[in-house]
Amino acid sequence: MIQFIFVLSTLISITEPSNVFGLVNSSVKLDIQHPVTKKDDLFWVFNETKNVLKYNKKYNDITPSTFYEGRVEFNKETYSLTLKNLQKTDSGLYKAKASGDVDRVVAEYRLSVLDPVEAPDLTHQLSRDTCNITLTCRGHDLSINSSCYKETCEKKEVTSPENITLSLSVSGSTIICNHSNPASWKTDVLEMRELKRHCADEGSVSPSAGEPVCLLKTALYSISLILMLCNLL
Template sequence: MALMLQLIFTLFTLSSNTECSDVFVSVGDSVQLHTQEPVPEFRTLFWRFNKNENVLEYLKKYKDITPSPRLRDRVEFNNETYTLTLKNLQKTDSGLYEAIAAGDKGSVVAVYTLSVLDPVEAPVLSAFPKESSSDLCNITVSCRSDDLSINFMCYNKTCQEKTEAQSGNTVLSVFINERSIICNHSNQVSWKNAVLEMRRFCGEKDSVSSSAGVSVCLLKIVLFSTALILMVSAVITVHIRGRLRKSS
């Protein structure tokens, strides 16, 4: 009971000049939360979640560590640096984490806002002729993810300026250069992209490259066949001359 009263008193007399830090982590990863240095003298150190749940309680005198039953298998504590390690993080672990050093006074010695995010999916980037247009160089480009999309026009390989869409922590961006269109899907923990080559527009370079490839291949076959015929002819000629000499 005395300990509970002391805790209540401590929580009402907290002092802090610790800034809150934003931390972003992928689902399933681990994170280390550090305290400020130096930590003032204390009897008990608490790591709290969303101000109402004790993640861990550390009694300095007895070096006794009591983790939350909910996180018992996913939490580690260093009793020298007072660092808290959370493992196999899930999105439900997102929230506010505070470290409180409780002694004669209570001091907040760490504040973190933790966001646990899913990795993004690869975006889908596609191009198709503009409706009611017979010009294959006049196309609409579409870049989309599960919750975002960007559409813009390109004509004769010249496109609208790059653009961007955002929803929460997720960003969909389009970048355009002379050779390609790049659609990037990202958040604070991951990114993936899709690329559309400019040479696909209008089919000009593709047809030239294809024709050149066939011509080179055909030329190699003709040269090889001609050389083979000449070699066989030479062998037959030498053989016939040898037999004629023996006969004479």
Template sequence: MGTMRFTIAILLTLVHQTESSSVFVLKGQDVRLDVQTNITLEKDIDVLFWKFNTLVNVVKYPPKVTFERFKGRVEFSEGNFSLLLKNLQEGDSGPYEAIVSGNKNTNVATYMLVVQERVEPPVLTVDPVSTKSDPCNANVTCRGQNTSVTSSCNNSTCSQVGGESRGAETSTVPLLSVYVAGGSIICNHSNQVSWANDTKEIKTFCVPKFERDRADHNYAVIHVIIIFVACALIGW
């Protein structure tokens, strides 16, 4: 079982568009939001505002002012007008936009910020259903944070047979997935900022056919010997 730990801030690169960009951030981390077009502020006329949730002012420039709700939690760059949000919490999720206000209002950046917690480690259970003719099968269940998936697995692949396996690239719902890799069945639980997994080695329930046949043969031989010894003891 392992969990990837994210310990660096997410820095967004400059893009030349003003459409909303979805940004996923691990709770407690930082993120930098850049303006999405080249701008020059006309002296004594233009003022730039970073806003949260449309109506809440974060900072304005010039002069540089940080508004009460975000004091001590943001850094504004006078050079490139970027906004660094620090120690993000779930309540910081929502739309952020940069607007230049002057002779007219111009939107120069729009982001949809989603702050997510680290996913919990999942739990993988394996129920072997192997037979002599099919010695390497198991029904497995992967559980994590109020959802689960069930799959039928063998030594090379898993096929989902029930439950919910959510988690499109833009979804905020954690994704559960089950697959075979490196001789193990892996139950992976992830969102856009973290993941954790639980694994079970296939060999714990999958006996190669030649070994199973050899075990059956040895059992038959031992059974015959026991019968022979028993007959000899009773004088047959």
């Protein structure tokens, strides 16, 4: 195990680390947030105690720790660190420390490595009044029920304590059920025209429904007229 020695006489720290998110088996790039002088050596550390990488400016030498070897890339021009093949155990606090005339923290990130979300499920159900439609959007352990009347649908959203969000919205003629976390999102959609075809104009009577009524009235009128004539004879 390669050991690094940090001499930090005066350490200037960033107030709050920036939150970043990555998916399992993906990569994430961490950039420098404060200037680094041409004479500074640079160290990336994890959770204050585990060394990630050391860059010796004088000898132009990059030395990753054994644990991160093959999983990190360092840019000598920008001092950025790229972590590859992320695992949930990589979640934590990352700091870049510049060592020179004054030792200081020049980048600080809190990384959260997450699983991708599953695809949600969007279903609909017709009520007795076919213009009223109930929508159900499901994802993870979350569920949203909403209602539509013709082309108007309720927009809803719910977020779990684990920062997983499920939302139902309308964009143009498309109803969208969106399932997301800070690193990924997936959707299920339903076209409005699929709902509109179930909803006939209220109060209208179609020709096919009107014709039998008209024929019945004509027949009854004819029978009445015949009976009247028979009584006169």
